[in-house]
Amino acid sequence: MTEQKIYPVNEDLIKDDLYQAVNGAWLKDAVIPADKATTGGFADLADQIEQDLMADFQEMLTTGDIPNEPGLAEFIKYYHLALDFNERETQGATPILPYLQRIIDLKDLTDYQNQLRSLTMAGYPTAFPFHVAPDMKNTDLYTLYAEVPSLILPDKTYYQADNPSQESLLNIYQQMVAKLFELAGFSADFAQKQIAGALRFDASLAPHQKDSTERADYVKSYNKYTFADFTKFSSDLDLSFCVSELIGQTPSEIIVSEPAYYEAFTELINPETFSDYKSWMLVRMLIALSRYTTHEMRVTAGIYNRALSGSKEAMNDQKAAYYLATSQFDQVVGLYYAHKYFGAQAKADVYAMVEKMIAVYKERLENNTWLSPKTRQQAIVKLNTLGIDVGYPDKLNPLYLEFVVNEEKSLLANDAEFTKIALNKHYSRWNTKVDRTRWEMPAHMVNAYYNPSFNIIVFPAAILQAPFYSLKQSSSANFGGIGAVIAHEISHAFDNNGAQFDEFGNLNNWWTPEDLAYFEDLAQAMIDQFEGLVTEAGPVNGKLVVSENIADAGGLSCALEAAKSEPNYNLKEFFCNWARVWGMKSSLERQKLLLNVDVHAPNTLRANIQVRNLADFYTTFNINENDGMWLDPAKRIHIW
Structure with a gap:
């Protein structure tokens, strides 16, 4: 050092x-x-x-001499895929198109509901994320939490009419997403329709969420409901079916982090808003998957976050590949x-x-x-x-020992397999003894x-x-x-x-x-x-x-x-x-x-x-x- x-x-x-x-x-x-x-x-x-670490890992790639550390050889294979920029440029946006098309093809709420488990395990965004964590009042057991999604703007307060940053940030976001749709091969008209729908849906969520100051009092996120009462939050989705598909059983109770959000659930997600909800999912998925594609798509997908943080330029390809691989x-x-x-x-x-x-x-x-x-x-x-x-x-x-890289498949295909393994493991913890190690x-x-x-x-x-x-x-x-x-x-x-x-x-x-x-x-x-x-x-x-x-x-x-x-x-x-x-x-x-x-x-x-x-x-x-x-x-x- x-x-x-x-x-x-x-x-x-x-x-x-x-x-x-x-x-x-x-x-x-x-x-x-x-x-x-x-x-x-x-x-x-x-x-x-x-x-x-970048120097160490480059030497391992060059010499093939990899220390006998658990999981390290598979990491180096994955890192090699992330660094294969020629292959990523050749494939372009092709690897991500089936993921986007799956959202586009959703017919209605019933179709979405029936696919929710597989969509969740594939890492698709949702407006009602479920999470397994220790029960705050019985930390020996994992229980189920109903959380809220993140907003496009950093905090609920940014959506207030007098917030000076709102318009400029949303303009940057829209321009970024429009460029991503173009790079992915979609028409400008299609892109504008999806962006408008995504922004409408996002704006509908903000009034019902807590702001950062309220969330800082995190004890107030513990709100226990009987599961029967929780399912009443939606008139249009069968929440009982959604949850039982996810964890394999029907729980007797669930912890709701922000009750005001779920009290507005039917207003937020219903047949009339489903088109906007699809657009919201599509835009978020497009941004998330762009980092697995070309240099231009990756750099474009970071424009909004760089505007938020004040970073002057994007990371170079090597550094971005390092962070992508090490995060996995x-x-x-x-x-x-x-x-x-x-x-x-x-x-x-x-x-x-x-x-x-x-x-x-x-x-x-x-x-x-x-x-x-x-x-x-x-x-x-x-x-x-x-x-x-x-x-x-x-x-x-031991989860990481299940991540076995298939070098014949793309970077994204390997990532998708790892995501599925990790999320299956995550939801399988429900109602089991907490691992404190x-x-x-x-x-x-x-x-x-x-x-x-x-x-x-x-x-x-x-x-x-x-x-x-x-x-x-x-x-x-x-x-x-x-x-x-x-x-x-x-x-x-x-x-x-x-x-x-x-x-x-x-x-x-x-x-x-x-x-x-x-x-x-x-x-x-x-x-x-x-x-x-x-x-x-x-x-x-x-x-x-x-x-x-x-x-x-x-x-x-x-x-x-x-x-x-x-x-x-x-x-x-x-x-x-x-x-x-x-x-x-x-x-x-x-x-x-x-x-x-x-x-x-x-x-x-x-x-x-x-x-x-x-x-x-x-x-x-x-x-x-x-x-x-x-x-x-x-x-x-x-x-x-």
């Missing part, structure tokens, strides 16, 4: 702007790659991993990456940091002054039960997560490197980086969402009413601290970002305490590395998009606002009320 350059800190600026003091020199030099929307922090690590074999690639690039010493060191952070959290809970003894004890029980995964899973998910992220992804249903924190190998973590960094710098990330994920067990799950991962209120009310007041204070803060892209929505801010606050505070317990600790290095990991340069378009849909606060604020709640920050840098980083003690928030 390439060592990242560490830029000097402008010590004179720290009192007024920690983020700029640490990242200002880097920001002047940083250049966003033309095919990306951001650079710095997480993105730079991801870019480096991309370069390393993500856990295979992750294990290969972890075994080659992640050492046993680092895994042991990070695991010890996790245990230390849990111990700090436990001590804090034991000494907490605002929780009652009953709630405090339950919080400690939950913490003691918290699972820890570091680096990579012990073994590959499955990782939700591959080891080469630069990220980390807390799973409330499993009460487990997971740190893939990719994030366990500089600037987050390095054996070459001081312990204080490591605690300011990966230590704060670790404690952040622990804190998610006690944020406004995670705190509603017990030690088994079940949605279960273990709080006294008084404690819960106090906690909700603290959460509201965190909302207020961020609400309306001005950024280059606009004001912050405090409610949207509250759960991540609670986790940031708890994580930074606990990591600070852990850092101070080490010999020769250096709090300047701690706070500076905290700011360094959030260093990022992004397109304005991406910043605006994230302000509307992302549950994380902008990076500049994550770096600057949270430290202002900590007394040690003020003493470390001698900050007083005349400095820009000063926050009145009465306004400083302490939750965990």
Whole structure:
């Protein structure tokens, strides 16, 4: 791995702007790659991993020397198909036409209903997606969820008449789809008819969906219905038949993520709207399948998303093939990456940091002054039960061993077979025992997560490197980086969402009413601290970002305490590395998009606002009320 350059800190600026003091020199030099929307922090690590793995896989293709890693040989075959641009250009749009024609040939709702299972298993889009996941109130068993489809625009709020981005984005989308239809060999009149129908259907869905802020309160997505009651949502489709065909049985109950959407089901999907629904499916399928075809179709299909993100150009063919192939074999690639690039010493060191952070959290809970003894004890029980995964899973998910490439068939034909295998496996889990060993992220992804249903924190190998973590960094710098990330994920067990799950991962209120009310007041204070803060892209929505801010606050505070317990600790290095990991340069378009849909606060604020709640920050840098980083003690928030 390439060592990242560490830029000097402008010590004179720290009192007024920690983020700029640490990242200002880097920001002047940083250049966003033309095919990306951001650079710095997480993105730079991801870019480096991309370069390393592309080089490794190219060498395997050239030499034929493939390490004995489970599933890797099949991945290389699939990657080879993705890289065969001559064959893809020769075939053109031909491979995708039968998939599109199948939608065009649908006669009516009854015909659609009868084909729904096979359409679903082939990966076709649907306006009423069903999903199998652990039951939030009984996480030992998989249950069935009725979800909602994504919209064309990023969020429900974009459909409001006064949204300034709506018209321009929809115009870009229409032009992109019209070009795709042309490249696929369809007439302009046919294309315009399908686009108009798709947009009408999409617009009909938006009023009945939640916006991003409402979805951030994800506990409210748990709405259990008897299956008999659920089937009453549609007057024109036999939902009982649809579901029983999908999972092989008729369930007694189903979880509905957004009841208001399903209450409008008959209005949305009926014989009169079916033509528009077909157009909506056709347009979405055309966009999705274009990445398996020619260079021109792939690049065209990304125009809208590049407009959303602000990326200046499409990825080149080689890079696009890499992402297409690795997304299909993500856990295979992750294990290969972890075994080659992640050492046993680092895994042991990070695991010890996790245990230390849990111990700090436990001590804090034991000494907490605002929780009652009953709630405090339950919080400690939950913490003691918290699972820890570091680096990579012990073994590959056996699903990936079923992906066997037929090199005589096209890239798309192989993908279709894999999709069928994966979806059959997915729906077969219904009403079976939950597998808690499955990782939700591959080891080469630069990220980390807390799973409330499993009460487990997971740190893939990719994030366990500089600037987050390095054996070459001081312990204080490591605690300011990966230590704060670790404690952040622990804190998610006690944020406004995670705190509603017990030690088994079940949605279960273990709080006294008084404690819960106090906690909700603290959460509201965190909302207020961020609400309306001005950024280059606009004001912050405090409610949207509250759960991540609670986790940031708890994580930074606990990591600070852990850092101070080490010999020769250096709090300047701690706070500076905290700011360094959030260093990022992004397109304005991406910043605006994230302000509307992302549950994380902008990076500049994550770096600057949270430290202002900590007394040690003020003493470390001698900050007083005349400095820009000063926050009145009465306004400083302490939750965990």
